[in-house]
Amino acid sequence: MSVLSAAFVTVFIATVIAQAMPLLLASVGETIGEQAGVLNLGIEGVMLIGAFSGFVVTLATGNFWLGMLAGAVGGVIANLAMLVLNVWLGLNQIVIGLAITLIGEGLTSVLYLQNYSKSSTSLGTAPELHIPFLADIPVVGPAIFQQSGIFWVSLLLAIAVGFFLAKTNWGLSIRSAGQKPSSLDAAGGSVVKIRSQAVILGGAFVGFGGAYLAELTTATFTPFITNGLGFIAIVITMLSRGRIVFVVITSFVYGLAVAIGPALQVLGFAVPADVIKMLPFIVVILTLIIFARSSVVPPALGAPYTRGAR
Amino acid sequence: MTPSTAPDVISLRDITKAFPGVVANDHISLDIVSGQVHCLLGENGAGKSTLISILAGMQQPDAGTISINGVPAAITSPKAAVDYGIGVVHQHSTLVPAFTVLENLMLGETGLMMQKKRAAERLDELSELLGAQIDPHALAADLGLGQQQQVEIAKAIWKGSRLLVLDEPTSMLTPQAIENLSESVARVKAQGLAVVFITHKLREAYAMGDCVTVLRGGRNVGHISVEELATYSEQQAQDAILRAMFGDDLKTVGAEDAAELAGATESTREIRSIDLATRPVRLELLGVSSHGHGRDVEVDDVALQVHEGEILGVAGIDGHGQGALAEVVAGQRSASSGTVRFDGKDVTRLGVRGRQQLGLRYVTDDRLHEGTVGSMSVALNLVIKRIGQRPFWRFGQIQNKAVDQEAARLIAEYDIRTPSPATRAGTLSGGNIQKILLARELTHGARLVVVNKPTYGLDLKTVQLVREILIDFASNGGSVLLLSTDLDELVELSHRIEVISRGRIVGSVTNDGPGTAEKVGHYMTGAIEGVQA
Ligand SMILES: Nc1ncnc2c1ncn2[C@@H]1O[C@H](COP(=O)(O)OP(=O)(O)OP(=O)(O)O)[C@@H](O)[C@H]1O
């Protein structure tokens, strides 16, 4: 196979996108929460629940859009635990987060093994959206401009979040809830309301990301399908300091790292399979070492807020 | 700000609020009238900030009512307070450091989009009212304390169209900034707003206030009405206020000290003079430049000496490197060049703990975050610097009895007002938190103590107490490096005064009689205008 054969490059680019998108969506969701001061360590579990919900609905209905929606709803439901126990009752975020992860892992595995382990579970491919003219560009066209409409909607949603965080009063309130909730309170805002909104919206994004993983990246569900992706999202969120642009960039760097290993193998380089598996994590660790010194988390991250407490 | 014929009256009736172990407000009644500055005075822990929090909707009273022009007002949340037109500058800053000035001002606005342009215009208007120019795009963290204060006030006026509450706005300001503030307050008052003004300085109360209410132990113990205050001389007003504030305690103080408490007399040096030539040098900095990673001003090529038994003052406008100087001496910030010597020994590379054990102590000006652990008990905060040491720790076990004994001793000696040694330190009033710091740092083998703004926010008596503690410490052979923005304090306590500006020492004055303040002021202004004296 020629090194730069059109088909090869096309597949490569498509793989990068497929690997990057779930992480991107999950990181956006985590960013919304963290900016508001809620650290959700349950993201791994929330993603799994989103992935499983999406998978079940799409398998049953054959509709990918409905599946994505189900994923988002699943994410919100999973995050309700954080909403009630932390935002409303002020319990410890870390404990709740780990519990959500464990529950998500256990629940989805059991349900999957009970119901789907013996039948065919492939979802097939989602309908593609051919963008006029652009889709006809050689190499890039099929890779980028013949994606499912879900890809475009996801990107748009991520950009919209970036815009809302930076430009609207709602975004300002979200950020202040993570910086100094007492300031938001004193200014007449409601910390509980803002954090609730952030947790719900964040859950929707994370669940959406999970569903993307099941439906578009792998086209199926398997237990523990996320394989630590949620924790990588936490890292990316912290590195990006609330800037959605950075979330997008780092997610694609991760996608690149995942895609490059198999590509090298195809090209005939004898790269050990273990190294290929490790590569994305090495990239993440390297990024951490280089940039993490400047990772700045919101000062009030993880701290429940009670008015007037000293 | 609508001009109305009859003045607005906000009436507080029998406001009562108890916290575990204290009744912070005990049936307080008072009227706040538009177009007047109502001064609220009282010692640390008297309940002033609590009353303000209730007005601001941050706390709910256990009992009592608030009404506006006779109509009951339910201030159930800060939002409700904003809706009633009550704007508050809280004692502890509510600015978000990572936000720009504009973002801070817009916080709490409703409507979808941030209206930056409108906010900037509004800030312009307010700047005029406040008599201050503030860069709207600067980060709050980058502003000096005085400017932060102005932003807070602008924000409060923004929200408050009826009442403006200022809780100790002057505690961190320079005389010039206080002058500006008092002009701003006068303008706000002329607009028809009511103003509640809290301060510990009687001079300010007399100069700015139209009427005065004094709190003690949570009760309203004295009110000077507008008519009375107008007929009083400054002296009479002070007497009346002091009598209400301290009651019978005042007799033990004596008339002369009372006047001094009030800051009425011109400040003069209080310490005995010493012959520096015969005293060994305890602390010496040689060409020290500091290196931190904040946005702070660093010290640059600083040289100074503190002798045994000497109080060396460092004067300067806030934020000109005082923090860096204190930390580089305490060992919290590393020196990028130069030498720090303590008792003749080079300690430049020694860490905080090592210097502490040599007897070098540091009382930070960030008493809330750096100085104390709010969620821990007063007793533990008092011994926290001696973790792992006998008799408080044995074999890794904390010895509660020893800790409690030591705590009880320090609480009595420094008159710390706390419901009990087990109370969480964070719940104490600002002044009492400061006493915890001083008590902790000045005991147990202290040889030199660096104190940064030791008396800001303290009540008159506590200020006096702290100054006496420092003087005693020095006359018993201890050394003090006193960083302060309060010129009166420096003149009262220091043997010599160095002037710091933009991280450099720009002048040195020996405190030997009248005229010291002028000389220091001269160096300060000279440095600002760039004319080296
Ligand atoms: N949130 C709280 N929890 C527990 N105790 C509190 C709380 N707020 C205030 N107190 C207590 O109420 C009393 C009054 O405190 P307050 O802050 O109102 O005093 P203050 O007059 O403002 O003093 P200062 O001049 O030092 O600021 C103090 O004894 C304080 O310990």
Ligand SMILES: [Mg+2]
């Ligand atoms: Mg107070």
